[in-house]
Amino acid sequence: MMFSSNCFACLLLFVLATASAQNTSSSGCPQAGLLKEKLTNLSTALGDINTGLDCVLTLIDEQCPCLDDSQECFETRVTDFQTALINLIGDVANVTAVAPVDCPERTGAVFVASCNGTGSVAVVDPNGFIQNNFTLDENVTRWSVFPNGDTYELDYIINNPLEVRCRTTPDGPEIVIGDTSDPLLSPDAVGTGIAYNPVPNKVYVAITFNDPDLNGIYSFSRTSPPATAVLIFSYSGPTGQIQILNGFLYMNDGLRILKRPLVGGAWETVLTFSLPPLSFVVLDDGRIAYCDRSGALYIFDPVEEIYKQLRRPSVGDCCGSMKVSPCDSRLYVVYKNDADIEIYNTTTFEDVGSLTYTRSTPSSCPSIACDPTFWRIKYFMC
Structure with a gap:
């Protein structure tokens, strides 16, 4: 199994679309505070993915660890992916911290x-x-x-x-x-x-x-x-x-x-x-x-x-x-x-x-x- 940037992008779009679908009201209008809530949900989802990767790396290290320092090694690829994910989690946290509270809720x-x-x-x-x-x-x-x-x-x-x-x-x-x-x-x-x-x-x-x-x-x-x-x-x-x-x-x-x-x-x-x-x-x-x-x-x-x-x-x-x-x-x-x-x-x-x-x-x-x-x-x- 290989992780790719395209797969990761699709995963993020799924997370965002799921968050959007869960924030509706009976009138068809979104709830207030949607921007902050979406960013928080995204941080939580990315954290869950990172936790799952820890379990995956534990299994890889036990069953098919890298035998050399080749960048094509599966374990190295997963580790690089997790490093990029951790950096993204940090970026999302920084964006969430400075998200404007006066961002207009107007939609439609x-x-x-x-x-x-x-x-x-x-x-x-x-x-x-x-x-x-x-x-x-x-x-x-x-x-x-x-x-x-x-x-x-x-x-x-x-x-x-x-x-x-x-x-x-x-x-x-x-x-x-x-x-x-x-x-x-x-x-x-x-x-x-x-x-x-x-x-x-x-x-x-x-x-x-x-x-x-x-x-x-x-x-x-x-x-x-x-x-x-x-x-x-x-x-x-x-x-x-x-x-x-x-x-x-x-x-x-x-x-x-x-x-x-x-x-x-x-x-x-x-x-x-x-x-x-x-x-x-x-x-x-x-x-x-x-x-x-x-x-x-x-x-x-x-x-x-x-x-x-x-x-x-x-x-x-x-x-x-x-x-x-x-x-x-x-x-x-x-x-x-x-x-x-x-x-x-x-x-x-x-x-x-x-x-x-x-x-x-x-x-x-x-x-x-x-x-x-x-x-x-x-x-x-x-």
């Missing part, structure tokens, strides 16, 4: 799609690394990305004419689950928002028609494409972006953001502002982050009825889309014609940095999404 991926590109979706690691992008069959007007076990799924809409599409993973098959072959979806139908409701496994799409009596939220089945559009909630005015959270559906319309229960109830106004909210996201505690056409960014507390400005109005392009990461609960905001994504702490409301999602021309109509499961794919591909 931030996706930025565009309505005027070539279907290409930019992917950036929340710690700052631009990953390989992936390509959808069509450009994205609005989309919904959500975890599904060890992977994730996405649904999106395009217009002119309206289509509702679904893909299981970036490399999976893409299917059309709704289009103008449905008599209800006339050529003038315009999709304005999309959200996934996991309980009935339906995709909800906000659609505006030339005939306002047809406006509303429609559902599409992901299991029997192409599905017939089913009107879930009618709405008398133009529809907007939508979000489903804690049993409610939220939508922006003109100067307002509204909500209604998914079961029963009626539309009610949550907030009214002086300028139309262009994009919004509802936090788990009911607060709403939104931006307007002046470029300003706000957080609204519906309980206290308090508005707080996070970003002042600015000359130039306003925000295009925003999302909260399920792993770090931070707010990610992407602006039109801006390659940098702004990041805000949703507890302190502080600006905590930015990410660059592309080194080329940024989108004039970006649409952002966050996914917590991408970290697994990244770790196992390294």
Whole structure:
């Protein structure tokens, strides 16, 4: 039996992958303190290997010791391997001792799609690394990305004419689950928002028609494409972006953001502002982050009825889309014609940095999404 550097490298990758697989949470996000824990686990594993080598060398010395000082002797090879291993154990101990305690725990991926590109979706690691992008069959007007076990799924809409599409993973098959072959979806139908409701496994799409009596939220089945559009909630005015959270559906319309229960109830106004909210996201505690056409960014507390400005109005392009990461609960905001994504702490409301999602021309109509499961794919591909 011979030990080689390739074998040793594979062994280390196995140790790291095993440590990664053992540090997951039910949400798909890694536990806090993962860096320090992985380094400690690596030190322990290497120490166990070294202990095993002591036993191996004892057997070799008894049964097949070297009869000369040849470097090709088996015992010499194993001894040299153990010497290199001991040096590595020391190096890992030194690295562990100086591992930063403030290393960001943010993981997952931030996706930025565009309505005027070539279907290409930019992917950036929340710690700052631009990953390989992936390509959808069509450009994205609005989309919904959500975890599904060890992977994730996405649904999106395009217009002119309206289509509702679904893909299981970036490399999976893409299917059309709704289009103008449905008599209800006339050529003038315009999709304005999309959200996934996991309980009935339906995709909800906000659609505006030339005939306002047809406006509303429609559902599409992901299991029997192409599905017939089913009107879930009618709405008398133009529809907007939508979000489903804690049993409610939220939508922006003109100067307002509204909500209604998914079961029963009626539309009610949550907030009214002086300028139309262009994009919004509802936090788990009911607060709403939104931006307007002046470029300003706000957080609204519906309980206290308090508005707080996070970003002042600015000359130039306003925000295009925003999302909260399920792993770090931070707010990610992407602006039109801006390659940098702004990041805000949703507890302190502080600006905590930015990410660059592309080194080329940024989108004039970006649409952002966050996914917590991408970290697994990244770790196992390294």
